[in-house]
Amino acid sequence: MKRMLCQALAAALLAGAGTVAMAANDGQVRANQLLASDPEYRETWQEAIKGEERLPDWVINLSGSAPLQMSAVTEDGEQYLVGPLCESEGNCTYKRLVVAFSWDKDDAYGMLVEVPEGLPSDKSPTRHADYRWLGKPDEGMKAMLQEQLKRDPNWY
Numbered sequence: 226m227k228r229m230l231c232q233a234l235a236a237a238l239l240a241g242a243g244t245v246a247m248a249a250n251d252g253q254v255r256a257n258q259l260l261a262s263d264p265e266y267r268e269t270w271q272e273a274i275k276g277e278e279r280l281p282d283w284v285i286n287l288s289g290s291a292p293l294q295m296s297a298v299t300e301d302g303e304q305y306l307v308g309p310l311c312e313s314e315g316n317c318t319y320k321r322l323v324v325a326f327s328w329d330k331d332d333a334y335g336m337l338v339e340v341p342e343g344l345p346s347d348k349s350p351t352r353h354a355d356y357r358w359l360g361k362p363d364e365g366m367k368a369m370l371q372e373q374l375k376r377d378p379n380w381y
Contacts, residue, residue, distance in 0.1 A: 259306075291308060292314075294308065306328065317379075334359060339355045
C-alpha cells in the first residue's frame with residue numbers, strides 16, 4: 226500500500242514538473258528555430274503560405290534573424306506563440322515578419338512588412354511600409370500582429 230502511494234505521489238510530481246517545464250519553456254524559442262523544433266509547426270506554416278506567390282526564402286523557411294524570443298499572446302480568447310523575424314540582422318528596418326502560431330499548432334499567421342530601402346531616417350517607416358498578410362488572418366489577428374510590431378522602439 227505504501228509503495229503504491231509513493232508511486233502515485235511520484236507520478237503526480239512528475240506530471241506537475243512537466244507542466245512547469247512547459248510553462249518555463251514558453252517564449253524560449255525564436256521564430257527562426259520554430260520550424261526545426263517540431264514538424265507540426267512546419268506543416269502549419271506551409272499550409273498558411275500555400276498559394277502565396279513570390280515570397281522570399283527567409284519567409285518560406287522562417288530562416289531570417291530573430292531579434293527576440295517568441296512570447297505567448299492571447300487573441301480572442303485563444304493563446305498564440307508570437308515573434309518577430311527579420312530578413313537579416315542588419316536589415317530589420319526594411320524587411321521583417323511577425324508570425325503567430327496557435328497553441329495547438331493548427332493555425333499560423335504572418336504579417337510581412339517591407340519598407341523601401343534607403344528611406345531617410347527622418348521619415349517614419351510606418352507611413353512608407355507595405356504590409357502583406359499570410360494565413361488569412363481576421364481583423365482581430367491583424368490588429369494583434371500590428372500591435373506586436375508597434376512594440377519595437379525603432380518602429381514609429
